[in-house]
Amino acid sequence: MxxxxxxxxxxxxxxxxQSEFGNARQWRSRKNRPCDxxxxxxxxxxxxxxxxxxxxxxxxxECTSTAPSGPSxxxxxxxxxxxxxxxDVLLLDPALPETPTSACHGRDHISFNTDxxxxxxxxxxxxxxxPSHDLAVASPVTGSRLGAKGLWTLEDNENRTAHSMGPAAExxxxxxxxxxxxVMSSPDDIDADxxxxxxxxxxxxxxxxxxxLLQDEFAPHDNAAKQAASNAIENLVxxxxxxxxxxxxxxxxxxLPILSKGRFxxxxxxxxxxxxxxxxxxxxxxxxxxxxxxxxxKGPFPFQQHQLADFAxxxxxxxxxxxxxxxxxxxxxxxxxxxxxxxxxxxxRTWTSTAEAVATAQMIGLxxxxxxxxxxxxEKRLRRKLWWATxxxxxxxAVCHGNPPHIYPASFNTSAIAMEDxxxxxxxxxxxxxxxxxxxxxxxxxxxxxFLELVKISKTVRDLIxxxxxxxxLRPPMPEQATDHARLLAMKETLRDWGDMLPHGxxxxxxxxxxxxxxxxxxxxxxxxxxALLFRALMSPATNEAKNDxxxxxxxxxxxxxxxxxGFARFMEEVTAEDLQGFWGRHAxxxxxxxxxxxxxxxxxQPKSLDLQSAWTLVQTLHSSLHRLESExxxxxxxxxxPVLLRIESLFSQGPELIRQYHSARVATSSAQGDVSxxxxxx
Numbered sequence: 001m002x003x004x005x006x007x008x009x010x011x012x013x014x015x016x017x018q019s020e021f022g023n024a025r026q027w028r029s030r031k032n033r034p035c036d037x038x039x040x041x042x043x044x045x046x047x048x049x050x051x052x053x054x055x056x057x058x059x060x061x062e063c064t065s066t067a068p069s070g071p072s073x074x075x076x077x078x079x080x081x082x083x084x085x086x087x088d089v090l091l092l093d094p095a096l097p098e099t100p101t102s103a104c105h106g107r108d109h110i111s112f113n114t115d116x117x118x119x120x121x122x123x124x125x126x127x128x129x130x131p132s133h134d135l136a137v138a139s140p141v142t143g144s145r146l147g148a149k150g151l152w153t154l155e156d157n158e159n160r161t162a163h164s165m166g167p168a169a170e171x172x173x174x175x176x177x178x179x180x181x182x183v184m185s186s187p188d189d190i191d192a193d194x195x196x197x198x199x200x201x202x203x204x205x206x207x208x209x210x211x212x213l214l215q216d217e218f219a220p221h222d223n224a225a226k227q228a229a230s231n232a233i234e235n236l237v238x239x240x241x242x243x244x245x246x247x248x249x250x251x252x253x254x255x256l257p258i259l260s261k262g263r264f265x266x267x268x269x270x271x272x273x274x275x276x277x278x279x280x281x282x283x284x285x286x287x288x289x290x291x292x293x294x295x296x297x298k299g300p301f302p303f304q305q306h307q308l309a310d311f312a313x314x315x316x317x318x319x320x321x322x323x324x325x326x327x328x329x330x331x332x333x334x335x336x337x338x339x340x341x342x343x344x345x346x347x348x349r350t351w352t353s354t355a356e357a358v359a360t361a362q363m364i365g366l367x368x369x370x371x372x373x374x375x376x377x378x379e380k381r382l383r384r385k386l387w388w389a390t391x392x393x394x395x396x397x398a399v400c401h402g403n404p405p406h407i408y409p410a411s412f413n414t415s416a417i418a419m420e421d422x423x424x425x426x427x428x429x430x431x432x433x434x435x436x437x438x439x440x441x442x443x444x445x446x447x448x449x450x451f452l453e454l455v456k457i458s459k460t461v462r463d464l465i466x467x468x469x470x471x472x473x474l475r476p477p478m479p480e481q482a483t484d485h486a487r488l489l490a491m492k493e494t495l496r497d498w499g500d501m502l503p504h505g506x507x508x509x510x511x512x513x514x515x516x517x518x519x520x521x522x523x524x525x526x527x528x529x530x531x532a533l534l535f536r537a538l539m540s541p542a543t544n545e546a547k548n549d550x551x552x553x554x555x556x557x558x559x560x561x562x563x564x565x566x567g568f569a570r571f572m573e574e575v576t577a578e579d580l581q582g583f584w585g586r587h588a589x590x591x592x593x594x595x596x597x598x599x600x601x602x603x604x605x606q607p608k609s610l611d612l613q614s615a616w617t618l619v620q621t622l623h624s625s626l627h628r629l630e631s632e633x634x635x636x637x638x639x640x641x642x643p644v645l646l647r648i649e650s651l652f653s654q655g656p657e658l659i660r661q662y663h664s665a666r667v668a669t670s671s672a673q674g675d676v677s678x679x680x681x682x683x
Contacts, residue, residue: 035063152197152374154211154324154364161322162211164365165194169210173200177208197373209368216322229315230277236303236311237284241272242435243294248287249440252583254447254519256336258329258389259283260382261440262425265432276319278330281312285337286583289636293581309337323360325386331357332389335397336586338636344643346400346590354397358406361390367412381424388417388455395458395465396587399529399594404471405462417455422448446505450523453506457523460494461530467491468537485553488538498527499567508574517582521575525584528568529591532598535561542605555607562602562614568595569618572625577632580640589640596622596644600651623648 034045035053047053052063154162167173176194192214200208237244245268253259267275285308291301313334319327335353339346361367366387370380391407398405426443433441467487499507508524536542538557546552599622603615626645633641 033065035065037061037063039065151376152195153376153379154197155326155379157213159216161214161216161324162195162365163214163323163363164368165210165212167207173207173210176210197370197375209365209373211365214322218318218321222318222321226277226315226318229281229311230273233277233281233284233308233311233315234273236307238302240301241284243296244284244287246436246440247290247294248283249436251290251293252286253440254444255450255522255583256333256389256585257422257426257447257451258332258386260378260425262428262432263378263382265428265435269432269435276315276326276330278312278316278319278334279326281308281315282330282333282337285309285312286333289338290581290583292634305338309334320356320360323363325364325382328357328360328364328366328386328390331360332386332393335393336583339586339589339639341639344646346593348401350400350586351397351403354393355406357390358394361387362411366390367407367414369413369415371415378424381421384414384417385421385424387412387414391462392454392458393587395462396526396591398465399461399533400587400590402469405465407462409466417452419445419448419452422451446503446519449503449506450520453502454523454526457495457526457530460491461533463487463491464530464533464537468540469533485538488534492534492538495527495530499524508571509576517576517579519582521579521582522584522588524571525588525591525595528565528571529594531564531568532594535565536598536601539605542601547605547607550607550609554605555609558602558605558607558610562618565598565602565618568599569621569625572622572629575625575629577629577637580629580633580637584640589643592640592644593647596647600647603651619648619651623652 032047033039035051035056038045038053038055041055045053045055047063052061055061056063165171165173165176171194177196177200192212194210195213196208196210198209200206234241245265249261253261264275272280285305288301288303288305288308291297312330316327316330316334319330331353335350335357366383370383373380375383391412394405394407397403423443426447428436428441506520506523508520509518535557539554539561542554546554549555599615599618603612603619606612606615626641626648630638630641630645
């Protein structure tokens with residue numbers, strides 16, 4: 001029997017095969033060695049005739065192999081690529097120094113990105129410090145550590161889309177952590193790779209995080225339809241595209257800052273057709289209603305908003321086969337297209353489209369906190385910002401029809417948004433400033449603060465829905481649930497004195513009104529809608545029996561509700577016709593309806609022991625404000641005012657008669673109570 005040493009020598013001689021690189025290579029060939037990338041991945045390296053191999057060719061990677069002549073021999077053998085190496089997919093040099101990763105020993109991956117704000121300029125490994133936006137990840141590399149600048153990007157991978165792989169996905173996350181993994185349709189064709197953006201720790205509640213990097217392949221008719229939509233949008237817009245971009249960032253972005261301003265403008269200036277047709281169409285559509293705000297225009301645009309929105313929506317349905325951040329942005333923007341003139345109740349499509357946006361956000365992993373992932377800071381910030389924009393959308397779309405939100409507390413762990421997330425990529429370089437108005441060229445703290453306040457209000461509304469507006473259980477509540485007002489009172493304290501605590505730049509009326517409409521009005525409307533929901537919860541159940549019971553929630557909170565909702569009446573008196581011409585967003589209509597209906601609620605549910613005049617005064621004040629605004633509003637602004645005005649008009653026409661009936665009932669009740677009292681005394 002051979003000794004261990006001789007066995008090792010035998011094995012060494014047995015596998016000592018002179019190998020070359022640069023010729024055709026079949027699966028498991030020993031004569032022709034694999035390229036460095038496939039060798040490190042421990043996966044198939046197939047070269048049909050000359051390098052690159054099929055894997056490197058599919059990803060635009062440089063296909064090389066290091067000569068195995070010893071540690072000192074590190075000169076790579078470069079392969080002649082069948083196509084130029086695309087700058088969108090880059091890999092760090094394997095010779096770069098290694099840096100420690102997290103405690104978990106799982107798969108680490110090498111790719112290239114930077115910490116700088118995004119741009120569309122392309123970088124090479126020697127340009128490691130240059131700002132870059134369109135750098136994309138290379139394939140997973142096993143057995144290596146992240147380089148000093150080794151950062152994944154889940155965006156901008158040419159013909160590749162990153163899908164989130166959650167805990168219940170097709171393979172256990174710890175299995176993916178242990179072995180190289182991919183999906184192969186044949187020995188020569190790799191359709192998908194599992195990439196790890198976070199290695200996790202030893203704790204079971206902090207597992208590795210993986211994405212599936214999928215090759216984008218679509219049916220020819222889908223590609224043709226998307227291209228047709230893109231062409232139709234640009235042909236419709238014609239030379240007005242730059243004007244629409246400028247109008248969007250002046251009027252929409254300060255209220256709904258979901259685009260990465262510098263990133264979008266740089267991509268638009270470089271080649272706008274590389275942006276999804278849905279995103280371009282959505283931006284053009286939202287900006288098109290502000291045609292009167294641009295002095296350079298001699299008349300209205302030669303197209304309608306709905307034409308752009310239709311093309312964008314049609315394209316989006318096909319684009320969502322490969323979801324990414326840009327397509328989610330398109331989904332969120334298209335929700336805010338102006339409603340139909342005939343609609344007095346919010347369209348169901350608002351809710352169904354919100355479901356699509358939430359699903360898109362989850363599909364690309366925005367519901368997971370990216371803070372410790374191997375992503376560039378700009379991408380982490382944008383992902384966090386878009387998640388909270390999706391959260392806001394889900395909350396207020398749910399309120400439109402009283403549906404349960406799609407997002408619930410246990411469904412995400414994304415960290416709280418901060419001002420730096422909103423500041424990121426907002427200050428434009430000189431070459432991009434010419435594309436926007438001077439006021440839009442830099443970051444405004446008020447824009448960030450406005451969005452942060454909207455997130456705060458939306459989170460409180462979401463808690464309110466969980467506590468008081470769930471689907472009925474159809475069984476009696478537990479005793480502690482039936483009398484639990486502590487959470488409601490805590491929610492009330494969360495936004496106590498909200499208007500007094502606001503920074504000066506978010507007040508109504510705002511300083512910016514001197515230059516146009518107030519961007520703060522939609523935020524204040526959202527707060528008053530929250531108030532309406534809060535008091536409805538506090539005063540529940542508002543039954544006819546509760547009107548006659550001084551100990552009921554209705555009677556206990558009625559006076560407070562009337563007093564605090566005077567703030568909404570004052571808000572409506574402060575809103576001007578100029579304010580109505582600003583961007584309010586689609587949810588403002590249902591928020592205004594909610595507030596108007598709450599005033600109707602106060603009037604109709606007035607406790608019998610109180611005077612009806614206080615609630616009727618609120619009705620009169622709102623009625624007067626709505627009439628004033630409707631008389632001054634343009635056609636677009638009337639779409640915001642008309643639904644609530646119809647509801648108030650219906651009550652107002654019946655109000656005097658209801659008041660007479662109310663007073664007659666009170667007199668009759670008092671008379672009956674007096675007769676009963678006299679009878680008792682005589683007995």
